[in-house]
Amino acid sequence: TSAYSSPAKSLGDPGITPLSPSHIVKDSDADVAVEQIFLVVVAIDFGTTSSGYAYSFTKEPECIHVMRRWEGGDPGVSNQKTPTTILLTPERKFHSFGYAARDFYHDLDPNESKHWLYFEKFKMKLHTTGNLTMETDLTAANGKKVKALEIFAYALQFFKEQALKELSDQAGADFENSEVRWVITVPAIWKQPAKQFMRQAAYKAGMATPENPEQLIIALEPEAASIYCRKLRLHQMIDLSSRAPVNGYSPSDTVGTGFTQAKEHVRRNRQSRTFLVENVIGEIWSELEEGSDRYIVVDSGGGTVDMTVHQIRLPEGHLKELYKATGGPYGSLGVDYEFEKLLCKIFGEDFIDQFKIKRPAAWVDLMIAFESRKRAAAPDRTNPLNITLPFSFIDYYKKFRGHSVEHALRKSNVDFVKWSSQGMLRMSPDAMNALFKPTIDQIVQHLSDVFDKPEVTNVKFLFLVGGFAESPLLQQAVQSAFGSRCRVIIPQDVGLTILKGAVLFGLDPAVIKVRRSPLTYGVGVLNRFVEGKHPPEKLLVKDGTRWCTDVFDKFISADQSVALGETVTRSYTPAKPSQLVIVINIYSSEQDNVSFITESGVKKCGTLRLDLTGTDASVPNRREIKTLMQFGDTEIKAIAIDVATSKSVKVGIDFLNY
Numbered sequence: 159t160s161a162y163s164s165p166a167k168s169l170g171d172p173g174i175t176p177l178s179p180s181h182i183v184k185d186s187d188a189d190v191a192v193e194q195i196f197l198v199v200v201a202i203d204f205g206t207t208s209s210g211y212a213y214s215f216t217k218e219p220e221c222i223h224v225m226r227r228w229e230g231g232d233p234g235v236s237n238q239k240t241p242t243t244i245l246l247t248p249e250r251k252f253h254s255f256g257y258a259a260r261d262f263y264h265d266l267d268p269n270e271s272k273h274w275l276y277f278e279k280f281k282m283k284l285h286t287t288g289n290l291t292m293e294t295d296l297t298a299a300n301g302k303k304v305k306a307l308e309i310f311a312y313a314l315q316f317f318k319e320q321a322l323k324e325l326s327d328q329a330g331a332d333f334e335n336s337e338v339r340w341v342i343t344v345p346a347i348w349k350q351p352a353k354q355f356m357r358q359a360a361y362k363a364g365m366a367t368p369e370n371p372e373q374l375i376i377a378l379e380p381e382a383a384s385i386y387c388r389k390l391r392l393h394q395m396i397d398l399s400s401r402a403p404v405n406g407y408s409p410s411d412t413v414g415t416g417f418t419q420a421k422e423h424v425r426r427n428r429q430s431r432t433f434l435v436e437n438v439i440g441e442i443w444s445e446l447e448e449g450s451d452r453y454i455v456v457d458s459g460g461g462t463v464d465m466t467v468h469q470i471r472l473p474e475g476h477l478k479e480l481y482k483a484t485g486g487p488y489g490s491l492g493v494d495y496e497f498e499k500l501l502c503k504i505f506g507e508d509f510i511d512q513f514k515i516k517r518p519a520a521w522v523d524l525m526i527a528f529e530s531r532k533r534a535a536a537p538d539r540t541n542p543l544n545i546t547l548p549f550s551f552i553d554y555y556k557k558f559r560g561h562s563v564e565h566a567l568r569k570s571n572v573d574f575v576k577w578s579s580q581g582m583l584r585m586s587p588d589a590m591n592a593l594f595k596p597t598i599d600q601i602v603q604h605l606s607d608v609f610d611k612p613e614v615t616n617v618k619f620l621f622l623v624g625g626f627a628e629s630p631l632l633q634q635a636v637q638s639a640f641g642s643r644c645r646v647i648i649p650q651d652v653g654l655t656i657l658k659g660a661v662l663f664g665l666d667p668a669v670i671k672v673r674r675s676p677l678t679y680g681v682g683v684l685n686r687f688v689e690g691k692h693p694p695e696k697l698l699v700k701d702g703t704r705w706c707t708d709v710f711d712k713f714i715s716a717d718q719s720v721a722l723g724e725t726v727t728r729s730y731t732p733a734k735p736s737q738l739v740i741v742i743n744i745y746s747s748e749q750d751n752v753s754f755i756t757e758s759g760v761k762k763c764g765t766l767r768l769d770l771t772g773t774d775a776s777v778p779n780r781r782e783i784k785t786l787m788q789f790g791d792t793e794i795k796a797i798a799i800d801v802a803t804s805k806s807v808k809v810g811i812d813f814l815n816y
Contacts, residue, residue: 207460
C-alpha cells in the first residue's frame with residue numbers, strides 16, 4: 159500500500175526540491191503583453207434563462223449599444239434579451255436559437271418534434287456537474303444526449319455571427335472577427351473548470367484561439383455589475399431605502415409602481431438602444447470613506463445568485479475584492495421548480511413526468527405562461543394570477559387519468575389554486591408568493607451569512623442586479639432584512655446591468671485591481687526528511703539522501719489577495735543533479751492549509767516539462783529552475799525557466815483534462 163500513498167514514488171519521478179530560502183518576487187512589470195488594438199468590444203451575457211449582447215466602439219467608449227430587437231418575443235417580457243434556448247435538427251446540426259428556436263419547435267408536429275433536439279436552461283449543468291470535462295453531456299427535451307461543449311459552442315457561434323452581422327450592417331462593410339475583443343460573462347461562484355469550459359467553447363466557436371487568448375475575456379458577472387454600478391448617476395437608480403422622492407416620484411408610491419414608472423421613463427427616453435455612460439464615478443461614491451467603506455453586489459439571475467464584496471479605490475475608482483465570491487443555485491429557476499412541485503401535487507408526479515416527455519412543446523408553453531405571471535407577482539397584489547393550461551395538457555390528462563383537470567383540482571386539497579371556466583389555473587397571490595419563498599429565503603440567509611463575516615464590515619450599499627432583481631418580492635425581502643444596515647439600490651435597467659458592465663470591463667480590463675484567489679495553488683516537491691516532523695510513510699531514500707515526498711509547496715492560498723497580472727516566483731533545483739528532464743506538477747485545493755499533495759481535495763491541474771538534454775554540460779552543479787505563476791483574468795499561466803540556459807516552458811492551468 160505504501161507505494162500508492164505516494165504518487166511521487168509510484169511514478170519514479172526524481173522530483174525537485176526548493177532552493178532555500180524560498181523567496182517570492184512580486185514583479186508587476188515583467189512580461190506585460192503588448193496591448194492589442196481592437197475596434198470594438200462585444201460582451202455576451204450568456205444567462206441561464208435569457209441571453210443577449212452589447213457592444214461599444216473603442217473610439218467612443220461612452221456609448222454602449224444593446225443588440226437590436228429580436229424577432230419574436232413574449233407578451234409581458236422585455237425583449238432586450240432572448241431566451242437561452244437552442245434547437246438542433248434530427249441530424250444534430252444547429253438550427254436556431256432563442257425565440258426562433260422556441261417557436262419553430264413549438265410549431266412542429268408532435269410526431270416530428272420528438273426527433274428534434276431542443277435545449278433550454280442548460281447553463282446550470284456547468285454549475286451542478288462535479289467533474290466537468292470536455293466530454294460532459296447535456297440532455298435534450300426528448301431525452302437524447304449531446305456533448306455540452308458542442309451546444310455551448312453553437313450558442314456562442316450564433317451570438318458571434320449575429321454581432322458581426324449587426325456591426326457589418328452598421329459599418330457598411332464586412333467586420334472581421336479579428337477586430338473584435340469578446341467578453342463572456344460567467345457567475346463568479348463557478349468553479350475553475352466551468353470557467354475554462356466557457357473559454358474552450360468560445361475557441362471552438364472561433365471567437366479567439368489558444369494562440370491569441372487575449373482576444374477573449376471571461377468576466378465574472380457580479381464584477382461586471384460592480385463596474386457599471388460605479389458609473390451610476392442618481393437619476394439612474396432606485397434607492398429602496400429612501401423615503402425621499404426617487405426620480406421625482408413621491409414616496410407614497412410603492413416600490414412596484416415606482417419601478418414601473420421608472421421603466422416608462424427609461425422607455426420614453428430611449429427609442430434608441432444606445433446608453434450613454436458618463437466617464438465619471440457616480441455621486442453616491444463620494445459618501446464612501448476611502449479604505450474603509452464597502453459595498454456588496456448581489457447578482458441574482460435565473461440559475462445562480464452570486465455576491466461579491468468590493469471596495470472602491472479613489473480617485474481612479476479601481477475595485478478591490480474583499481471577500482471571495484459566494485452564492486449558490488438560488489436563481490429564479492427555484493420558483494419554476496416550486497411551480498412544478500405544485501403541479502405534481504395536483505396532477506400527480508407520474509403524469510407530469512410523462513407529459514414532459516410526450517408533449518415537450520406544450521410543457522415549454524406552460525412554463526412560458528407561468529413566466530409572465532411570475533413577473534406579475536408583487537407583495538401588495540390582491541387579485542389572482544391566471545395561468546393558461548395548454549389544450550394538450552387538459553386533453554392528455556383526461557386520457558391519462560380518465561377524469562378532468564377540474565376534478566383533479568377539486569380533489570387535490572391545494573388551497574389557493576382554483577380552476578376558472580376559461581381553462582386557466584387561478585392562483586391567489588398568497589399561493590404565488592409561497593412559490594417564491596424557499597428561493598428568497600435562501601438568498602436572504604446567504605446574505606446574512608456574508609454580513610456576519612469579519613471581513614464584511616462597514617457595508618454602505620447593497621446593489622441588487624440581475625434579472626431576478628426585477629422581482630418586487632425579492633426587492634422587498636432584501637430591503638426589509640438589510641435596509642437598516644445599508645442602502646439597498648437597484649439600477650434602473652437592472653436586467654442589462656451585467657451586459658453594460660461587461661462592455662466597460664472589455665474597454666478597460668485593468669479596472670479590477672485585486673481579486674481573491676478561489677483556490678490554493680502549489681507544486682509537488684521533495685524536502686529533506688526531518689525525523690519527528692515528517693510522517694514516516696513519506697520517507698524516500700535516494701543516493702543516500704533522505705527525502706520527504708509529496709510535499710505541497712504553496713504559491714498562493716485560497717482567499718489570498720492577488721493583484722491582476724501579479725507573478726509569484728519560486729526557485730527549485732533537481733533533487734538529482736544529473737537529471738535532464740525536469741517535471742513540475744501543479745496542484746490546487748479549496749483548502750487553505752495543505753501540506754501534502756496526497757490530501758483529499760488536492761487536484762492536479764498542470765504539468766511543466768522542461769527538457770534540458772543537449773544543453774551545455776558546464777552547468778553549475780545546483781541548477782536553478784525558476785517557476786513562476788502569473789494570475790490573469792480567469793487564466794493562470796505557469797512558467798519554468800532554467801536560469802543557466804534561459805530555456806523555458808509555459809503552460810496554462812488546466813482543470814478539464816486531468
